[in-house]
Amino acid sequence: MTAVSVEKKVNGTSLTSEPRIDHRALAEAEAIRTKAAAEADAKRIKAQGEGEAEKIKAVEEAERQRIANERARMRLEKEQADHKAALAKKAAETAKSNAEEAKAKKAEVEESEREARQMAEQERSERTWKWGARGIYAVGLIIAAPVQFLDFWDKKRPFLVAAPALLEGLALVLACGAAWAVAHRRDVMPYRVGIMLGAAIAATINMRGGMTNPAIGFNAGLIGAIASLGGPIVLMAYEHGIAQKADGIPSWREKRAAEKKAEAEAEARESARAAKAEADAKAAAEKAAREKAAEEEQARKDADRQAKHPDVWEVADAVRSARGSRYVTDQIWAECWYLVTGCKTVGIRPEIEAQSRAAQAHMRTVTDAPVLGPQSLIKSQMSSRQKKDPNAPDGRRNNGGTPPVRRPGDTRPYSTLARTQASIAKAAQNKDGGES
Numbered sequence: 001m002t003a004v005s006v007e008k009k010v011n012g013t014s015l016t017s018e019p020r021i022d023h024r025a026l027a028e029a030e031a032i033r034t035k036a037a038a039e040a041d042a043k044r045i046k047a048q049g050e051g052e053a054e055k056i057k058a059v060e061e062a063e064r065q066r067i068a069n070e071r072a073r074m075r076l077e078k079e080q081a082d083h084k085a086a087l088a089k090k091a092a093e094t095a096k097s098n099a100e101e102a103k104a105k106k107a108e109v110e111e112s113e114r115e116a117r118q119m120a121e122q123e124r125s126e127r128t129w130k131w132g133a134r135g136i137y138a139v140g141l142i143i144a145a146p147v148q149f150l151d152f153w154d155k156k157r158p159f160l161v162a163a164p165a166l167l168e169g170l171a172l173v174l175a176c177g178a179a180w181a182v183a184h185r186r187d188v189m190p191y192r193v194g195i196m197l198g199a200a201i202a203a204t205i206n207m208r209g210g211m212t213n214p215a216i217g218f219n220a221g222l223i224g225a226i227a228s229l230g231g232p233i234v235l236m237a238y239e240h241g242i243a244q245k246a247d248g249i250p251s252w253r254e255k256r257a258a259e260k261k262a263e264a265e266a267e268a269r270e271s272a273r274a275a276k277a278e279a280d281a282k283a284a285a286e287k288a289a290r291e292k293a294a295e296e297e298q299a300r301k302d303a304d305r306q307a308k309h310p311d312v313w314e315v316a317d318a319v320r321s322a323r324g325s326r327y328v329t330d331q332i333w334a335e336c337w338y339l340v341t342g343c344k345t346v347g348i349r350p351e352i353e354a355q356s357r358a359a360q361a362h363m364r365t366v367t368d369a370p371v372l373g374p375q376s377l378i379k380s381q382m383s384s385r386q387k388k389d390p391n392a393p394d395g396r397r398n399n400g401g402t403p404p405v406r407r408p409g410d411t412r413p414y415s416t417l418a419r420t421q422a423s424i425a426k427a428a429q430n431k432d433g434g435e436s
Helices: 023-152 158-183 189-212 218-247 252-308 310-323 330-341 350-368 377-382 416-435
Strands: 007-010 013-016
Touching (some): 158 218, 189 218, 252 310
16 A cells, blocks of 8 residues: 655644545455456356366266166167067977977878778778689589589580580689789770670570479579679679779779869859959949049049139140140149249139238238237336335235245345445545545
8 A cells, every 4th residue: 555645734834644545546456356356266166167067077977878878788688588589489480380290290190091091991802802702703613513514414425524614614714814914904805705705605504404404403503504694793893893993994983073073173163253253343343433433523623624724724735735645634734833823832823822922921010010009018017116005915826925035145146346346436436525
């Protein structure tokens, strides 16, 4: 601080006055201290802010890392779940494949067993039929041979005793020949004719012997004739079945089943053909109906457009003709509308667009203009407010009518620099007043 001495004289005697305080210098010093304090506070606040920012950044980084870890965990869980689902699906598919394979193997085994049983049954029945036919032939031979022996017995001609062996042996040998022909895939018909001729001759001789020879009798001759025919016929029937089986000729039952199957397939094909024809007819009818409706709609559009927009229609019809189109399509109409009116939106003309823009501008003017009159917001804010009677009840609703309690420190204090500047201005004002 600097003190200024002012020399005064009283009755010729000089007096030295007390030093006065320089408020400006004091204010400058206070300002310097305030500035230094403000800079220190600013640095401290900056350091605190940086520290807080670091803390916030660390918290955010931790939160980001936590979220990343959570996402990684969720992704891992999803991958694990997908892996488990894939394994379960694969296991299910494997089990299903194994079940289908086991089912197929079981069906194959059952089919093979059924075929084996059928084959065994066929072999058994064929064996029974074979030995049964041969047994019948042997029984017929046993019955017919003695009848022929009695018929051909002659003491003067004993060689005729071999005639029964010739007649019955002829049918037997030809039956063996028929079996050979079947086994070697040869024509069996000659052997069958021979068998029937030999059997017929033997039966005729037996019948004649029974009717002419009293020693034989009619009954023995008749049964001998039946035996001579029955044995070869049964044996020939057996050989006939064997031949058909070897040649792959279907039996009557197989033919009947094949005919029924063919009839069912023909009926199915006919039904499918009829259903297809019906569906085609229905589709054609629906297509014709759609085309007719489209033509009617197109005719309505053309008439309406030609009547309401003749200028655009003239250009659109010309474009249609130039492009070789049958109708004025929506694309042609949109292009011609833009060519004639200059507007890309079909149905909007320049006068409509101008009217719309004028209406929009008027709406913006009305919306943005200030409110004048008693409802003006400016006047309501500038008008003087009447002081409220302190005894009047509180009109607020959200706090139950109780004003909030104000405590020291609720209002933010003025800054030190502002207080210093205010004190400087006040000191300067006081100084000017003292000097004056």
